[in-house]
Amino acid sequence: MSVSTPRRFLWVALPLAVMAWMAAPEWPARAGMMDAPWRDAWVPIATAWAQTHPSAASPEEGAPAPTSVTVPASRPAVLAGLDPVANPVAVASSAAPALAHPAGPATASVASSANQASIQVAQQAVQHDPMAGGTVLMIGDSLMGEVAAGMRQNLPRRYAVVDRHKVSTGLTNVAYYDWPGTAQAAASETHPQWVVIHMGANDAQDMLVDKHWIHFGSDVWKATYLARAQALLDRLATAAPGVTVVWVGLPAMRSEEFDAKMAVIRDLQGQAAVSRGVVYLDGHVALGPAYAKDAELTKGHRTILRADDGIHYSRTGGTQLAHEAAVAPVLAFPWGG
Amino acid sequence: MLTLRMARVQFPTFTFTLFLLAFLTLWWAVLRSGVQPRTRAGALLAGSVVFYAWADWRWVGVVLGVGLISRYGSAWAASVEGSAQRWRLGLVVGALVVHLVAWKYSLWLVAERNDLAGLWGASAWTLPEWAYPAGLSFFTFHAIALTLAAGRRRIPVPTTLEALTHVAFFPALLAGPVLRADAVIPRLHAPFVWAEVPWLEGIFRIGGGMVFKWVLAAQAASWADPVFSGMAERAGQVWWGVHAYAFQIFFDFAGYSHMALGVALLLGFRLPENFTQPYLATSFQDFWRRWHRSLSFFFRDHLYIEAFGGNRHGKVAALVGAAGTMLVSGLWHGASITFVIWGAWHALVLTAERLLPGRSKWPAALGWLLTFEGVAWGWVCFRAEDWTSAQAVFSQAFGALPWAWPVLDTAAWLALAWGTAMVIAVSVERGVLERGTAWATVVDQGQGPRWGSAVTAVGLAALAALVIALGPVGVPPFIYAGF
Numbered sequence: 125m126s127v128s129t130p131r132r133f134l135w136v137a138l139p140l141a142v143m144a145w146m147a148a149p150e151w152p153a154r155a156g157m158m159d160a161p162w163r164d165a166w167v168p169i170a171t172a173w174a175q176t177h178p179s180a181a182s183p184e185e186g187a188p189a190p191t192s193v194t195v196p197a198s199r200p201a202v203l204a205g206l207d208p209v210a211n212p213v214a215v216a217s218s219a220a221p222a223l224a225h226p227a228g229p230a231t232a233s234v235a236s237s238a239n240q241a242s243i244q245v246a247q248q249a250v251q252h253d254p255m256a257g258g259t260v261l262m263i264g265d266s267l268m269g270e271v272a273a274g275m276r277q278n279l280p281r282r283y284a285v286v287d288r289h290k291v292s293t294g295l296t297n298v299a300y301y302d303w304p305g306t307a308q309a310a311a312s313e314t315h316p317q318w319v320v321i322h323m324g325a326n327d328a329q330d331m332l333v334d335k336h337w338i339h340f341g342s343d344v345w346k347a348t349y350l351a352r353a354q355a356l357l358d359r360l361a362t363a364a365p366g367v368t369v370v371w372v373g374l375p376a377m378r379s380e381e382f383d384a385k386m387a388v389i390r391d392l393q394g395q396a397a398v399s400r401g402v403v404y405l406d407g408h409v410a411l412g413p414a415y416a417k418d419a420e421l422t423k424g425h426r427t428i429l430r431a432d433d434g435i436h437y438s439r440t441g442g443t444q445l446a447h448e449a450a451v452a453p454v455l456a457f458p459w460g461g
Numbered sequence: 462m463l464t465l466r467m468a469r470v471q472f473p474t475f476t477f478t479l480f481l482l483a484f485l486t487l488w489w490a491v492l493r494s495g496v497q498p499r500t501r502a503g504a505l506l507a508g509s510v511v512f513y514a515w516a517d518w519r520w521v522g523v524v525l526g527v528g529l530i531s532r533y534g535s536a537w538a539a540s541v542e543g544s545a546q547r548w549r550l551g552l553v554v555g556a557l558v559v560h561l562v563a564w565k566y567s568l569w570l571v572a573e574r575n576d577l578a579g580l581w582g583a584s585a586w587t588l589p590e591w592a593y594p595a596g597l598s599f600f601t602f603h604a605i606a607l608t609l610a611a612g613r614r615r616i617p618v619p620t621t622l623e624a625l626t627h628v629a630f631f632p633a634l635l636a637g638p639v640l641r642a643d644a645v646i647p648r649l650h651a652p653f654v655w656a657e658v659p660w661l662e663g664i665f666r667i668g669g670g671m672v673f674k675w676v677l678a679a680q681a682a683s684w685a686d687p688v689f690s691g692m693a694e695r696a697g698q699v700w701w702g703v704h705a706y707a708f709q710i711f712f713d714f715a716g717y718s719h720m721a722l723g724v725a726l727l728l729g730f731r732l733p734e735n736f737t738q739p740y741l742a743t744s745f746q747d748f749w750r751r752w753h754r755s756l757s758f759f760f761r762d763h764l765y766i767e768a769f770g771g772n773r774h775g776k777v778a779a780l781v782g783a784a785g786t787m788l789v790s791g792l793w794h795g796a797s798i799t800f801v802i803w804g805a806w807h808a809l810v811l812t813a814e815r816l817l818p819g820r821s822k823w824p825a826a827l828g829w830l831l832t833f834e835g836v837a838w839g840w841v842c843f844r845a846e847d848w849t850s851a852q853a854v855f856s857q858a859f860g861a862l863p864w865a866w867p868v869l870d871t872a873a874w875l876a877l878a879w880g881t882a883m884v885i886a887v888s889v890e891r892g893v894l895e896r897g898t899a900w901a902t903v904v905d906q907g908q909g910p911r912w913g914s915a916v917t918a919v920g921l922a923a924l925a926a927l928v929i930a931l932g933p934v935g936v937p938p939f940i941y942a943g944f
Contacts, residue, residue, distance in 0.1 A: 128907070129655070131914050132660050132661075134914075134918050135660070135664055135918055135921055136482075136664060138922045139664075139668065139921040139922050140478070140925070141922075142925045142926050142929075143926075143929050146925075154475070269690070273690040273691050273692075276691040276692055281694075287687070287692055378590070417588050418572075418588060425576060425579055426572070426579070426585055428572060432592055433592070439846040439850060
């Protein structure tokens, strides 16, 4: 036969080589997202391959080096007087329909006191005319997608909602997506009056810093994550001075194991927000202290709030979170205004 | 379908490329042409199981179980004749359908039941929380087609190995095309000769599919997503976004089908075309002969003709059957009222086309315009989260948002250029495919000009570069993957 195997091999190998080479800068970040045994094997190969590409950059531009981070022995002093167990505070969002929770004690009204304190800080600082309108910049991962849509639905047209969420992103993998830098660029471009941040679902993973893997949940990991969250807030403040930032915390997740990981993220995000004087709103307030797929928002009718994966929101769930967590407390808008 | 981590095994991913290269080496280099069909089938089944398990190992048992039901069910039905055979087939196919419904629609049915129950004050049932196996609708349909054909003795009753291999055939496992009963098994019994496999054609199809999916569909999605998230500011943007979605879903699914057919070609299997330029259709009837043909023919053969009786019982019965088939098709696409409305819309127009006198004499251009617009606006129901969102899109397109001339800045011109590229791609797809395939065959067989091979290699490399350069970072979500 006149067809030759080496030629057929070339027709496969050449395009694959071109694709592999052109995508080389992405390889380390993607390898970093794999699960543990594959990741440890692939990341050195991916990093070496990425170096062959002319635009290869070091993976940790803009992030603090781990050797210079001091590991706090106990929680920062600023939270010392705000122990949520000692000071349970009810959140005043009387305009929204209350969620009837199918199970659990009456802890729905308990929010973190960091929550309440930071709302008061924000409302004193912002002298806002509701008729003026403005720009709201939405930042986050795939969970932000439905919240942004909900925000658009809740706000009148004189408010511009700029949706800059990106799926599969977070603060742990800066090489894949640099949120502090991207957020700063977005804020410089759009000049928002408010920025709403909602991310963290992808952050329950180890971090690669300076060629070492820092394990999720360790003290160094927590310190690095906190520093990155603070860096994000600092960059936003630099790009848009006077902007009001609202950090919406993650709600309860269906999987207990995943929820426990998210508890670590929530805690760190809350600390970062309080340390920078930024509003932090508890996701449990909008969607319940325990995971609930649906809720009775209007009497006799159960509305589905969460998607099949027990993590993402339905459109209504996102709208609920947008309203409860951002529109009512911060923008002082009644439901449907 | 938006996943937190990278998709693990879908077609356009790194892990799939590795898997495919390894499997192709096994298929062609290790298993030489003289190998027994049984051995080939075993290898194919093993590869399919690895492929599926890599995506989600929990559901491998479901795929194999469905294959076993098909094998033993068809043998059970084939052992008798006449009405007994029909009863047995009905039971087996019914079991497969119930299985599909239970996995896929239980959440929706319980939620709807709860809504109704709320009206008379009954308590709500807990909503089921399970996810369902990837590709469920497709491999169940593979099993149904096999069962019906073998049960009626139109094809020989398959062995267990053959049935499992057919149901789990990995190029078509996750999102089609819906395999006909004779798509896989007879081919296994024919020789697999390395020199004769349409290798270049397969690669060309995979590359073209990637351009469709990663470049064109992704670009269209960037226009459609803001509109369906309610972010549109002007009515013109909504119109642009709705039409962009029509192109997105076409390039996404047709691209996927090209990749699936290409992979099958590399293995030596030729599957039928799934899309034949559907947006050039001049009527809804014509559209359904061009869009997702494998599914369309499955529903026509097994639902419209066998279950509803086709046009054997008069015109009215035929119309009712056609409408019913469209409604079921709508429901198959998703457990939501929006899909039913979409199916009902198509049913309505199909019925109207048959009843309107002189419809077939309308000028082709008019027919084309009505069909394209009708289909494009029908996709709004398909894409929208729920009926409220769909209504919002319609109202925004027709008055709720201000009409304003678009700003003719660089972005607008770029969008126009891209839009034109998409229209061209839709129009010339068939011609490119035919000429490209002809060229590929000639070069592959060593009968082309001396520079043919080198030019082909460079061309494929350029295509690959184009996909990486113009495609988005990350794996774009695939619309049909949730079915």
